[in-house]
Amino acid sequence: MPFPVFPSKILTSNISSLIPLAQKLSKNGPVKRESTPRRIRGLFAGEWVFDTLGAVYVWEDVYYPYFYIPVNEFREGVLEKVEGKGEGEDGFYLARLRVGDRSTERVIVFSSTSVEAVRGLVRVEHSTIDWFAEDEKLLGPHPKDPYKRIETLPSSRRVRIEVAGVVVAESSQNVFLYETMLRPRYYLNAGDVKWEFLSESGTISYCPYKGMATYYNVKVKGREIKDAVWYYRYPTSESALVAGRLCFYNEKVDVFVDGVREESPRLFNIPFVQKGML
Structure with a gap:
């Protein structure tokens, strides 16, 4: 591509x-x-x-x-x-x-x-x-690690995103992205997102595995979360399934998968996540 x-x-x-x-x-x-x-x-x-x-x-x-x-x-x-x-x-x-x-x-x-x-x-x-x-x-702040890989899998498991108790997205037409040593990311169908809560942030980042990401802010009850959502319009071939789908930053929102709230990020043994690694 x-x-x-x-x-x-x-x-x-x-x-x-x-x-x-x-x-x-x-x-x-x-x-x-x-x-x-x-x-x-x-x-x-x-x-x-x-x-x-x-x-x-x-x-x-x-x-x-x-x-x-x-x-x-x-x-x-x-x-x-x-x-x-x-x-x-x-x-x-x-x-x-x-x-x-x-x-x-x-x-x-x-x-x-x-x-x-x-x-x-x-x-x-x-x-x-x-x-x-x-x-x-090559895109991103570093080359691909030869010992890491990504896997994108379609999933009908229901993913619900909440901010301050308000549902901002809910979908059973998702792609789950698994990347070595990182937590799973859930890419939701864009039609299942409540766009009235989103606004373009202007932020762009680059990932060597997925390509160029564009971001949205989320605003609920007067509280704005910067860069809470990203998407890849033209991802790399290995990540083609996530094209046009929206991914909510797990660490900034509440994520429920089949009604079960996702565990704390600390349990994934991830010391930090920086833009470009998403």
């Missing part, structure tokens, strides 16, 4: 926030790393800055991986060291990725004195460039 190409964000400030991460990884290494046979390419300012079969999955934490790229796979001249930001015994330095008059300083280069797991690799902030795996443009 084709996707529109969205311009990358160019981040050139707050590079100090990268230093603690670089220090931790250069000395202690990541949670895990793993090579991938995928062809990974990076597009910046309309030009390819790397094209490699040597990309590495690096888990900086337990939640999801990033792609790290060998430094020698970058096009000559596009990486510049940011003076005074690392090197020596630090095991890393901060760099600037530059093409023409566009640049980003959200780049870490791990040098020969870092631990072996990241030695010679480059971390480019995912949101600053356009990433491609083979010929597919």
Whole structure:
């Protein structure tokens, strides 16, 4: 399924926030790393800055991986060291990725004195460039985790959504979405939602598994819940069943499945949920 190409964000400030991460990884290494046979390419300012079969999955934490790229796979001249930001015994330095008059300083280069797991690799902030795996443009704040999957199943179980005791949606024409390590999400038939309670929020997020999501606010009895509902107009092929359906943020509303109120989110052992993981 084709996707529109969205311009990358160019981040050139707050590079100090990268230093603690670089220090931790250069000395202690990541949670895990793993090579991938995928062809990974990076597009910046309309030009390819790397094209490699040597990309590495690096888990900086337990939640999801990033792609790290060998430094020698970058096009000559596009990486510049940011003076005074690392090197020596630090095991890393901060760099600037530059093409023409566009640049980003959200780049870490791990040098020969870092631990072996990241030695010679480059971390480019995912949101600053356009990433491609083979010929597919990657969406979301990180690549897909090779050990996680999603499953979408049609379900006639009755799902009821309440806010402050008021029913805002109730449907038995649903798609249940199951994603590894995350709680189930219930995508309801749009015709079974009481639209008088909804208003567009303007928020957009990207998920590597499902695509671009658009959000609604919910307002009941004068109380407004921001970004309480999302939907995918053009989801990825693996999530095609949820197209045009509405999903209520379980953590913000009361969800009943076949008359049984859903358990507390804490029981799903999920430390946090951020937009882009929904």
